[in-house]
Each structure stands twice: as C-alpha cells, then as structure tokens.
Amino acid sequence: MKRNRGRRLVLDPVRESLISSSGAVLVRQTVRVAGLDRELSAALSPWRAARASHDPGKVLLDVATAVALGGDCAADIAVVRAQPELFGPVASDPTVSRLITTLAADVDTALPAIRAARAQARAVVWGRRRPLAGTPGSRNGGQVIVDLDATLSTAHSDKEHAAPTFKKTFGFAPMCAFVDHGEHGTGETLAVDLRPGNASPFNSADHITCLDAALAQLPSSERGQVLVRADAGGGSKALLHHITDLGLEYSIGFPAHGPVQAAIAAIPDDAWIDAINAINAINADGEPRDDAQVADLTPWMPAPTTPTRSPARFGPQHWPDGMRVIARRERPHPGAQLRLTDRNGWRITCFATNTPTNTPTNTPISTPISTPISTTGPGWTVDVLELRHRLRARCEDRIRGLKDTGMRNLPFHSYAQNQIWLEIVALAADLLTWTQTLAWHTHEPARRWEPKRLRLRILTVAGRLIHSGRRRRLRLPRDWPWNHLIDTGWATLHAT
Incomplete structure (x- = not known):
C-alpha cells in the first residue's frame, strides 16, 4: 500500500481579515450602477420609524443579497452581516423580522412600492x-x-x-x-x-x-x-x-x-x-x-358554434x-x-x-x-x-433558478409575509441577472450560467482584505480558474 505523501492539514486558530464572498463585489457594484439602493430607500421611506438606525431599503437589499448568495431564509443575512468591509453595517435578525412584519401588515401598498423600485432600476440597466x-x-x-x-x-x-x-x-x-x-x-x-x-x-x-x-x-x-x-x-x-x-x-x-x-x-x-x-x-x-x-x-x-352564454357575465x-x-x-x-x-x-x-x-x-x-x-x-x-x-x-x-434562489420553500407562516419574501426572491434573481448583463459581453458563457454555477465559481470565492496606502484592496486567490471573469466584470461595471 502506498503512503499518502500529502502534508497533514492542521486548523490554525489564528484568524485573518478575509472576505468569504469576494465575487459579490460585482453584485454590489451592479446595485450602485442600477441605482437600486436609492430607489428602494425612497420607495420604503414611509415605513421607516422615526428613530430607526437602519434604512428599510438597505435592510431589504441586504436580505436580497444574502438570498442571491445562496440563502433561503431571513436568518441567512448573517452571512452578509459577517462581512461589513464589503456590505457595510447590516441590521440584526430582530430588525429584519420587524421590517418584514411591518411591510406585510401593509402588503397592498408595500408590494407596489418595491415593484416600482425594481422597475426603475431595470430601466437603468436596460438603458446601459x-x-x-x-x-x-x-x-x-x-x-x-x-x-x-x-x-x-x-x-x-x-x-x-x-x-x-x-x-x-x-x-x-x-x-x-x-x-x-x-x-x-x-x-x-x-x-x-x-x-x-x-x-x-x-x-x-x-x-x-x-x-x-x-x-x-x-x-x-x-x-x-x-x-x-x-x-x-x-x-x-x-x-x-x-x-x-x-x-x-x-x-x-x-x-x-x-x-x-x-x-x-x-x-x-x-x-x-x-x-x-x-x-x-x-x-x-x-x-x-x-x-x-x-x-x-x-x-x-x-x-365556431354560436355562443349561448352571456359575455358580460362569463367573459369572451x-x-x-x-x-x-x-x-x-x-x-x-x-x-x-x-x-x-x-x-x-x-x-x-x-x-x-x-x-x-x-x-x-x-x-x-x-x-x-x-x-x-x-x-x-x-x-x-x-x-x-x-x-x-x-x-x-x-x-x-428560469423557474429552476428561482427555486435555487429562495423560492423552494417559503419560510414564513403568514401569507402576506411570504408575499414579501417572493418580492425579495425576485429582487435577488434580478441582482444576479443584471450582474451578468452588465459585467460580461454577449458571447461570454458566464452570461448563461444559472445561479448555482454563478455562486460556485464567482460569488463565493474567498479573498484577503489588505489596507494599504489609505485604500482597501481585495486580493483574490492566485490560481482561481475564473479570476479573469471577476477582473473583466469589475472593469466593465466601472466603465458602464
């Protein structure tokens, strides 16, 4: 029997400043290019409490980002919260829960507001x-x-x-x-x-x-x-x-x-x-x-035979x-x-x-x-x-992609809360698609990747955060096969 000559792996208790979702910088840049953060903030301003420290639009966008990264419930926003250098300050789980409950209580007004913000951002993306x-x-x-x-x-x-x-x-x-x-x-x-x-x-x-x-x-x-x-x-x-x-x-x-x-x-x-x-x-x-x-x-x-039922009552x-x-x-x-x-x-x-x-x-x-x-x-x-x-x-x-992006199992008991959740799912799906549209050219295969492949190869790659020259630098793994896609996407998003 041949001995395994690979070196023994030991978990080092020392921690470093790493980003576990480095590829999500493309998603964040897409949000800025589309103006989605501003649109959601304006659309959900009526539901912001007087002394609230977290903007409802930012909270909803953080939940959508977590879903885009593979989350399937509101508690998965913890993945985003754990990376403040990339996503900024993120609300706590109780704050997220209160916001979804508040929006669900006024669902007939909240849903059109969220959809209007999505429509405005979509017009910007299509215009670019x-x-x-x-x-x-x-x-x-x-x-x-x-x-x-x-x-x-x-x-x-x-x-x-x-x-x-x-x-x-x-x-x-x-x-x-x-x-x-x-x-x-x-x-x-x-x-x-x-x-x-x-x-x-x-x-x-x-x-x-x-x-x-x-x-x-x-x-x-x-x-x-x-x-x-x-x-x-x-x-x-x-x-x-x-x-x-x-x-x-x-x-x-x-x-x-x-x-x-x-x-x-x-x-x-x-x-x-x-x-x-x-x-x-x-x-x-x-x-x-x-x-x-x-x-x-x-x-x-x-x-066709002559209809016998009333169109006014039964339709055409x-x-x-x-x-x-x-x-x-x-x-x-x-x-x-x-x-x-x-x-x-x-x-x-x-x-x-x-x-x-x-x-x-x-x-x-x-x-x-x-x-x-x-x-x-x-x-x-x-x-x-x-x-x-x-x-x-x-x-x-497309339906399979939605089910891989939070729609496979609706997490709340309330019907209205699950309506809000589906809007978050649609928002997360749009973030992924808009990133593919804006970051890569038409014939690039990454434009056609489904969410699971996009996460595995692009979004969830780890990187090291370096503070140098009054700037923060995000360094990717040296031998990651898809580094060129992240580099190209980053450059394209900044050029659009």
Missing part, C-alpha cells in the same frame, strides 16, 4: 446595456418575449393558505413571468405572484394579473413589441382577448380537442412540413428535426380575430404512453398565435388563408413560429 438582440422598439428582431408559467412550492408545515396541489403535494402555486434573453443570455424575473396550492394552472384572471405586473416592470419604450408565451394553462379566451386588446402578440398552448381533432382529420398529408431544430448564422433555414412535422390548421378548422365566448392554430406532430419516444389526442401513432400538440406568416408554406394554393400575409418579421414561416414557441421551455430553467 439592453439584454436582448435586435433593434429596440421594433418587432423585427427586437421583440421582447414574456413567458408566463405556474409552478409549485412545497410547504412542510401548515402555513397560511397552503393547500393540496394538483400534483398531490402540499404548498403553494406561484404564477411567474420572465423575460427570455435568448440564446446568449439567461432571463429576468418580472413578476412572481403567490397563490394558494389549490389555485388552478388554467385560471385566466391569475394569468392576466401576472401579465399586467410583468408589463409594468418593462421600460416604457419596450412594451409595444411584446410577445407573450405560455403553455396550455394560458389558453383561455379571456387572456388571448386581453393580449389582443393591448396590441401585443401571443404564442399560447392550445388544447388538441374537438375542432382541432376535426381539422387534423381533414388536413392532407402534404400539408405537413418538417419541423426545425435551430436557426443560426451557418444554417439560416434551420436543420430539419427527425420525426417531427408542423402544419397550420387554421384553414381546416370548423366554423369566442376566440379573438386573427388567431392561427399551428399543430406539431412527432413520434413519441420509446416507452411513452399514447394519449387520447394522439392520432395514427403521432403525438399532437398545438399552439395559437396571432403572428401572421410570411409565406403559406404548407397551405394548398386553392385554400384561402384566414389571416393576411405580413411582410415584416424575421421570416415568420410556420416552422419558425413553431420553433419560437418550443423555445418557451427555457422558462423551466
């Missing part, structure tokens, strides 16, 4: 470096894609309004809205609305409320070119009419029942075209996807004008169970959109097109529209 490709204010490449989706958050005790969920768990069902940054970025959390666990994923009122909150988070100049994406849970007449009335576009999952089944039975086989995998600079037409085809079902959809009873229904069929993977909506061994999924196609690639010449052909947009053919809708799956990555 827009995280999306294309031309701002234009739907031709500059489109802002807002993804809506509901998720589940487990409660391990009987918290207020926690309830059994449709997946046989117990907890809450928040509704989330995100901005998709595309292939060269991650995404921003626009809104997280807390809901009881028994809330329906098909509730149109909840989708509309979350969408309106999300649109209010966008800079005013960016709200006119929004595309709203959602799964079949958002496929309601009320939501689609709401989006249409706002003058926006949508790409929403559509149930493959009734009229869709009739259209699929009537559509000829030559109307199906190959789905595509991706569109890039090398292959502008996209690579065909094996065993997957798409078709525009709109010309073959049967005429017809689908909005200009809606197209696009279907995708593919062979299920081995072992997958077929569904009632599958046909001839093909798995059928559909979505609805009001984006007109440029060329009717899959429609017979003799068949009229129900929607006028548009000459704008980056090649909106049926297969490209289907690919655009399929990329909605990146929303699941």
